[in-house]
Amino acid sequence: MNDFLTPRHIARRTSAAVDAAVGAGRELGLTVTDATVLYELFSVVVHLAPSPVVARIPTVLPPSADLGSQARRQQAELDVTRWLADQGTPVIAPSPLVPREPVQRDGFSMTFWPFVEEDRDKEPDYMANSESVADLHAAMRAYPGRLSFLSAAEPRFITESLAVLEERADLIGPADLDHARREWQVLEPLVRSRTAFEAAFPGIDLQPIHGDSPPANIFSGVEGDLYADFELVTLGPVEWDLAALGPDLESAYNRGARRNGMRPLNEDVLGFVNTVGMLRAIASLTLVPQLPQLMEYLKPAVDQWRTMSFADGMTG
Template structure:
């Protein structure tokens, strides 16, 4: 039986996250008298007004109790965005008003960012954004810090979720779950092992990438666009950042790559990341009890997945067990 959080429980979680952020901000020396929630989906994002600081507190997580692993990923994001800002890349970098490290309080792990005024009259142009991602990738190539291979795919989360979905039959049908498990048999070796990936896709190359659909995570600030939300920053093929966006966005990215002298997208690697990205969507069904509204976004994606080539067109005999 699947038990969903009630509206009151969701409100209590948001309130607890805001309370933790306010207390942490005050301990760090910020004046906080009028906290304002800006977003509340996978994370609670709260402006610690009147201080020009925003706290982001992840709340919908596969393992909410594992704050150590979460803090490691948050530190990667802080380090990468700070470095990019130092290179002159337009990015939302960590707030300079507090130490640039994750802060844990009351069972939450949070990071702090500058408050940037949004240009609400501008509608995002996702195709133009996709073209600009090629420039972001060109800048990220030189990042000197360590990053894990395809950590954004979170293979452990996928494996655990596909094992658990038998207990959540209100979320997925038998045939859908069977397809997902068979696809995972093909894709898992390639995402678990860098050596396997490189053997299967020679010449594709790996580099630091944003990790979470950067065309959809460009913030329209009043002073210009800023790359944002590097929570899933990872080492991977550039194709990962264009997963499931479609041919128009892929063509736009390729225009940007030609302009800045980097390589265009590889069709086979795109097939792989598209299939892997859809398995992450299936795995995310296990988070619906924590955030019931997710179902209205995930269900159309699962339906679309049914029309896509099985496992991105890869076959078991094409994989390499590293």
């Protein structure tokens, strides 16, 4: 099956996203004469220069991600980051120059953020970042808004992707796919149901969490580090934010947790979230045709998943 997008097709998609962001920005009253793409992978991030505003436009999405579902997720991110900023948490908050709500144009749904100058000379310190995530969790505990349970796991995406992969032997072999489907049969009930999760892991508190590996999503600004990219913000166990990072970074988080008077990471829950995270990686193989370079990121995760015990030893 040869449905992989070519660099030319991807460039067209990026150009369309930039045009949509420029048009939306101008309609909102921004002066935009020199739009510059800052980053692109799953989203196109564009500086609407000379305005100090950045638009983020998701472009690589599962078929079920319609404009309505995108907007709901984006509104949650805008609400959480604005609240955190109001509490004094160092976070990239929504731009104050436009309404704090998603904007839809030309088939895209986008959000707007302040332009923050990056300290390009600073190397990420994932040990320090992981310890800092405990500070973020402490700040998020009091968030008063409503969040869905483990929506960051994207259970519908996993289920639908495993079905699609039955016809994509070019992306995953039948033995691996059978393994993934059997694991998901065990774990899906605990992802979809808060009640089932709490029965499986009694005493594990749930709270608002970042949802997307926050140690890797701390932005090094010239004026200091900022928590960023809350696109998958959700209600869940804190372990979700440390999934697949390994013992050293888990220990760093635990130092931060002790400093904040919070519980350390639970090994059983870590096993659960690590396996669910791997199944999300398997599901993400269905996005490779939209973003062929994604395969180089997913292959190491798939290779690691093959070495893990079945569903981390859970028997359902």
